[in-house]
Amino acid sequence: MTSPPASVLPDWGPLVDHHCHGLVLTDLDRAGFEALMNEAVGPSPLGTTLFDSMLGLAIRRHCSPLLDLEPLAPAEAYLARRLELGAAEVNRRLMSAAGIDTLLVDTGLGEGVICGPDELAGIAGGTAREIVRLEQVAEQVLRAGTSDFAGDVVARLRSAQGAGAVGAKSIAAYRVGLGLPAAKPSAVELDRALAGASPLRLVSMPVSAWLAHTALELGLPLQFHVGYGDSDLDLLDCDPLRLTAFLRATQERGVPVLLLHSYPYHRNAGYLAQVFDHVFLDLGLSTHNTGALSRTLYAETLELAPFGKLLFSTDAYGLAELYLIGALLFRAGLGGVLDDLVAAGDMTAADGAYVGRLVAGDNARRAYALD
Template sequence: MSALPLPPLLDHHCHGVLRTDPTAERFASFLTESDAPPAPGTTFFDTQAGFAVRRWCPPLLGLEPHCPPDAYLARRRELGAAETTRRLLAGSGIGGLLVDTGIPGDLLGPAELAAAAGPGTTAREILRLERLAEHTADRTDDTRAFLDGLAGAVEDGAGTAAGFKSVLAYRHGLDIDPAPPGPAEVRAAAGRWLAGRSPGGRLTDPVLLRHLLWSAVRTGRPLQLHTGFGDPDLTLHHCDPLLLTGFVRATAPTGCPLVLLHCYPYHRQAGYLAHAFPHVHLDMGLALTHTGARATAVLGEMLELAPFGKLLFSTDAYGLPELYVVGAELFRRGLRHVLGAWVAEGVWAAADAQRVAAMIAADNARRVYGPESFG
């Protein structure tokens, strides 16, 4: 069903890209979640993500598909970072971006990404809760001032950002006490953390992490939660979304949308939570990029249990504009292949396939985050 029409994609979870042209080594480092150099005699270009970049990005820069890495990087240098980014983002077919701004570095922000992608593309910010708390703590070491400032920052964020994100999975793991901590417990935890914290120190205290989650939930804005694989800073078996079941139950009465990011290799577990709880949603970002030629199989597995109104498109692109292209192309091709096969077998109607494709590509994100989040 290669002709399955899709609207411009709404990428509900992504990051900024580099302003300057990276070295060959730095470019390749964005093709993996590892934080270490490749094994001797190997390259990160020899991965599913690396092969996907070499297949889908060269034509947008005037090269043949599958061109060698050296030729691709030479063309990138010839065009320069700004023109490369413009061509790739404009060619991605993405019409709206929700950008997690919590990763430090010299990266394009939401407005700059939208401008690079071309007329009609919109971008809004997703606020990372842990970074919000750390920035607040950098301005004061007084417990009361910190908690008041944090409450104000969350409230302000709810009025300006499209939603919040937590990296609880990295800072503690997802197996937390699901109940909101009481005021005395929060004050004591904040005092301990501030007293022992160096400037710029990361927040890992489980009480304060729970306090952040519940502060965001009470705003009613969508809350994104990292689950599944990522860089080695996390411990993967602590990132199974099923560990959030207690928190999911506790937050159900609030109606606050919980959006489980990435999920792989626990995407079937995440599908169960979306199946069982009305306020749980999930995406397929990152997983499709890193499974590459096998992305169709992963996408089909995500369509097993999760209700179709609960699945959202994202790229989780970070650093390289190429990852926007790859995430979008693998999604489109995978969805068309899976749904097309079901239509060909007669188990789905073509009209239903078109409707579900539009839901996952854009309509679900617009409903979950509100139409105002996408212009």
Template sequence: MLVDHHCHSVVAEELDEAAFAALITESDRPPAAGTSPFDSAIGLAVRRWCPPLLGLAALVGADAYLEARRAVGADAATARMLAAAGLTDLLVDTGLTEARGRPLLPPAELAALAGARLHEVVRLESVAAAVRAPAPTWPEAVAEALAEACAEAVAVKSVLAYRAGLDIPGGPPDRSEVVRAAGARTDGRITDPVLLRHLLWSAVGLGLPIQLHTGFGDPDLRLHRADPAMLVDFVRAVEPDGVPLVLLHGYPYHRQAAWLAQAFPHVYADVGLTLSYTGPRAAAVLGEVLELAPFGKVLFSTDAYGLPELYPVGAAQFQRALGTVLDDWRAAGDCTAEDALQIGAALGHGNARRLYGI
């Protein structure tokens, strides 16, 4: 039983080798000559977990896998991948509608193919980008738009790390600052640090859990400014409100995320994306998260996006990594079998159900 507390929709159309490979890397650039995204830890994970879902042996070559995928057909392959992940609930970030220029399935169709319940996560910057109010009324217009967009949502998400970095002042900006920044906007994309802080504090007012991208991502990111430890002033400022802050991904700063989850009662750590991309090393990385993070503060997700295969890969990587860690602890006498069952249930679904009220 797994609750995927942070994920995206997928491309359900036929994919040639180049298009498929482009969706198993966070880079939006073509690979270097003579290389392939398949030749990576996540490439190995895709070849380890997905071929058996198409009737092939694990770890067959990429060419054989893609040939079998084409023979099955994109629709059937997508359905098999999503169903195989064994997810009961999907918390879908609805702020993205395409991947590498290809349309994503509507979230309801995604959930239906996965056999899971759908819950919406609203991306703050996507909502704000559509607000065209004059600068003097922009703060109120954004608050109104967010309240409307979040009427049925279970959480919101910020990509502050991409747009301005996580090294922000703790408190909210003055209204006059927000109005000035709104007046200086030249397009729909929200990149001004003042406006991004205003969005975060508007979200605090909603009371929903706030998911924050941290750690690695695509080349639009400045990685050193995505260290979650930089959020500590904001974390402290939000603490009196009690609004949960969920630090997504984290790698290679997953230990910093674990420290924040240990130190502050309203902070949670996610292991999605990280466990998929670290492939055979996933158990070591998960073990590092669990060095400090309380077991009731760590959540599973796939962060699957674009490629349907990333759903079963994310689920399998998590389950194997967690099983390896807990088996080692039990063998060393560091936890009981009952402890292991309770930890597994908490990380796999219990923490997410409690946090998001689902």
């Protein structure tokens, strides 16, 4: 495994992964593994394998040595060794090597398929806090039956806060796009939108907007999925610039809004983080999906994004490999950019180490008021 530049990295400290998910704890065959690699449901019958990608190369290069294989071992050998060791041992080895101390876990996806926050923290040897998915809470309230949707949602969110949740997440990008209104929908607008709404999958701009405004009113740092995702979203509607009216209207609250993943709109997200006090961003799953080319994303993001507004995350789901390569590529990508700036005389080594510490964990601790 390549090591990030030594001149900048030693003082970064443990990572805070501010957006991630649980792990699959059972053994996976090749089809099961490839189904979890990226946002495709599996390899195309008209293509080859998902290992034929920058992500596949990163897994083979960086994870193989931790399974006692040579770097870039063939995919067949890698998957066979993974089965030989067993999921528990693979998860332990890879998560231990990732160097992630704190995990902020989105619990709104994969129930019954992946482990929960406490078990994830135990495997990683760190601590975990919950991020509540807003649309899931709304759907739970509807399924339970309610005569006071707004009151019941607020009660559940406050209960989650009391139990230690440190933020909320909106998947408006998947449901209605990011053109949320500046004004919170009224009670009448909310009731009208809920009439006939499906409790299995809420698809309503007024509901998603009401949930997002409500989370900020409650003081919950609010994550938005932005940009790259699976085929269930329309990428054209996921440009974070569509949030401008919402961000302008909510800035005075001073509650962080965090833009996840950002690709291919990472420059747009960096601009928003610059001009709005409460906006933060990460490169999330963009990092591991672009593999060794992810360094370019960090350079382009830092063109405008303030150093105090960029956060580390993996958005790892299911596979410990995604945690490990997300952490390694983050350190190599950001570290490489900083190291180039130091070498060119555009920042000191102390400046580089300071920026590294901010992005690796300090920014997340500040944004989420972590202990």
